[in-house]
Amino acid sequence: MDLAHTRLGARGDRWSTSRGVLDVRTPAPDVVTRRFEGYATLDLIEPAVRHLETLIDSGLLPIVFDDFELGAGYDSDVRAKLTAWHLRNRGKLKEVHILVKPGLVAMGVTVANLAMGGRFNVYADRSAFEWALAGVLTARITAGPASSARAPSLR
Secondary structure (H helix, E strand, O other): OEEEEEEOOOOOEEEEEOOOOEEEEEOOOOOEEEEEEEEEOOHHHHHHHHHHHHHHOOOOEEEEEEEEEEEEEEEEEHHHHHHHHHHOOOOOOOOOOOOOOEEEEHHHHHHHHHHHHOOEEEOHHHHHHHHHHHHHHHHHHHHHOOOOOOOOOOO
């Protein structure tokens, strides 16, 4: 295994092999962005799965944004493992958004989405995907922490 890891600041990590790169970031406590480029193997996706499991174990229902537009392909066991993981963890992710371009990766996402009953939001248009992400992040920023809500004055 030629898996390499690089820390991308306080809220991000990059895993890479000779065949592919996966960036995982957490721009908000319950929002995960994953950008994949190249060819996916099991050793490349394992850290991303562990990251989601850590968030779920902490009591969060993550919203996931997967940018697979530059994905060239994957080992067959990658789709099987990810689909099985999503089926076992049904209801533990609030939303899943996936950007793909036509090709092998898009086909795999379509098959996985069918297995999940259409629960994934799949995009072929980058601007629609980016708008969805911006909407979620804006909602997190404008909502503020729960402690900022004040009870109305009784006067």
